Amino acid sequence: MSKREDYITWDEYFIGVALLSGKRSKDPATQVGACIVNPLNKIVGTGYNGLPIGCNDDEFPWQKKGDFLDTKYPYVCHAELNAILNNIGIGLQGCKIYTALFPCNECTKAIIQAGITEVIYLSDKHAAKDSFIASRKMLEKAGVSIRKVKVQREQVILSFNEKDV
Numbered sequence: 795m796s797k798r799e800d801y802i803t804w805d806e807y808f809i810g811v812a813l814l815s816g817k818r819s820k821d822p823a824t825q826v827g828a829c830i831v832n833p834l835n836k837i838v839g840t841g842y843n844g845l846p847i848g849c850n851d852d853e854f855p856w857q858k859k860g861d862f863l864d865t866k867y868p869y870v871c872h873a874e875l876n877a878i879l880n881n882i883g884i885g886l887q888g889c890k891i892y893t894a895l896f897p898c899n900e901c902t903k904a905i906i907q908a909g910i911t912e913v914i915y916l917s918d919k920h921a922a923k924d925s926f927i928a929s930r931k932m933l934e935k936a937g938v939s940i941r942k943v944k945v946q947r948e949q950v951i952l953s954f955n956e957k958d959v
């Protein structure tokens with residue numbers, strides 16, 4: 795029997811882990827996941843957008859509009875920052891980060907300061923917004939490579955039915 799040929803690529807695997815991490819998010823509007831990978835292709839951190847430890851998901855607001863303090867924006871810790879903070883306890887110099895959404899300016903600062911040298915994203919839907927223009931500018935100045943993830947398929951389906959294993 796010859797080897798299986800339709801296995802997923804490294805890019806598909808790591809962006810898949812980022813997307814799966816995002817499925818943990820309680821944000822009703824936007825679920826973002828991120829996955830940090832070291833130069834040996836080992837996963838060293840994952841994260842999703844969520845409230846800080848100790849802040850109850852049911853007590854804080856999730857809305858987008860209204861007074862600033864009544865929205866999710868001051869409270870949610872972004873996926874990329876969580877992935878950095880959740881790392882397995884190593885330096886992240888030379889690592890790459892896979893993220894569902896191109897990182898905002900705040901996450902970008904953390905990415906650069908952590909020593910991450912490549913950002914691989916799936917969606918750049920906010921590219922025209924100031925925060926994301928600032929991100930690109932900082933990443934380019936800091937010499938961090940940026941690229942859209944390369945995928946060879948539209949989707950990967952996961953089954954939790956034991957009969958499918």
Ligand SMILES: O=c1ccn([C@H]2C[C@H](O)[C@@H](COP(=O)(O)O)O2)c(=O)[nH]1
Nearest residue numbers: 821823824826843870872873897898
């Ligand atoms: O770099 C980023 C930018 C945003 N997020 C999170 C933060 C929020 O939970 C949502 C954005 O909210 P909208 O519904 O698009 O207004 O995405 C992130 O994790 N990383």
Ligand SMILES: [Zn+2]
Nearest residue numbers: 872898900901
């Ligand atoms: Zn961010």
